């Protein structure tokens with residue numbers, strides 16, 4: 337994880353928030369490569385969940401919601417972690433994350449000092465809206481995006497004539513006052529979720545729950561994730577969230593071990609029932625095709641962390657490889673024999689293709705710039721003319737760029753260029769006029785070789 341954190345900073349994927357002031361715990365900034373990666377992961381999820389499903393539509397609800405929302409959802413009462421402090425060293429722990437013997441003996445796992453009693457700590461960030469800081473002005477930063485979907489479910493049925501079963505997808509920020517934030521961007525106070533709520537008739541919920549488990553698993557397979565690094569974990573009765581009847585996590589084998597990546601939850605009719613109760617509005621679905629039968633739908637939720645997916649994709653892509661140094665048409669390479677490479681799927685890579693002139697002189701730079709300009713319309717491109725070519729390839733490997741195009745003297749004569757593949761380091765010569773089509777084909781048929 338240290339290597340990934342340091343690469344992420346060095347190459348502009350992720351920076352510590354407010355670093356010049358010593359950093360802000362639980363918050364991170366996404367740099368030029370990081371925002372591209374995050375956007376592409378979000379776009380892949382969005383395409384999968386909306387474009388490829390006729391029965392799912394999108395939504396972008398506000399982060400600030402009426403505070404009654406969180407009473408109805410049960411978050412005010414139940415969204416807590418058990419907290420203990422050490423009276424001696426002031427370390428703070430989640431009581432469910434320290435050894436049982438320490439908890440029962442009230443002994444700090446770090447210094448052996450005395451621990452306080454366990455107390456409940458609500459994870460919602462509270463603030464005030466308007467100038468008066470009193471209880472009437474309390475408002476919360478949403479701890480999940482899901483509730484924005486529930487409160488809009490009737491609007492969407494009416495505006496878009498949706499019929500059950502149907503889903504609503506949303507990507508957005510969520511905030512939790514996490515007690516322990518470690519492991520880089522894994523668990524943070526400010527993060528992004530990609531959630532889809534699927535509305536079904538009670539009685540069909542278990543079937544749909546299994547169906548969505550299958551679909552979400554297949555999604556990661558399609559994304560090219562190492563499948564032996566994924567597994568299911570079913571929540572036991574003591575792990576289930578207050579709204580869930582059944583829940584499975586998709587766990588990923590991160591450098592610190594198996595951890596949750598995404599949850600698939602059967603939330604029953606809990607949320608819509610509670611919103612009916614707290615808002616006084618009728619949240620029943622009226623089935624026009626079935627004698628206007630009325631019922632409160634059940635909800636199957638797929639809830640993935642976007643920022644946690646960024647970490648997963650970084651970990652999954654990271655590789656170090658011993659290679660022979662590369663030369664290009666006699667130009668010297670000063671690259672080391674070890675290369676660090678991010679083997680991103682080309683559809684997720686922040687830069688798809690880098691254009692590199694072998695030399696700056698003799699019109700090669702201008703020709704390379706022309707080629708870049710043409711590719712720019714369809715691909716995320718980079719241009720680099722600084723340093724030995726082998727070193728430039730290594731820089732692109734480290735950024736996860738799947739393709740490099742090198743322009744040399746022959747390019748001037750016959751219009752061909754070298755196309756270099758990140759994973760195999762293979763180089764082929766092709767006419768520059770064929771580049772765009774070839775890249776499109778390579779992206780479509782990409783198979784990870786390592």
Ligand code: GAP
Nearest residue numbers: 480482522523524527597598599639640641644
């Ligand atoms: N709406 C249901 C829900 O929020 P959750 O299991 O609490 O369920 C869903 O969260 C996903 O959101 C998790 O699988 C994880 O990927 C992400 N997530 C939750 N808390 C997070 C945090 N503090 N930092 C980063 N990602 C988080």
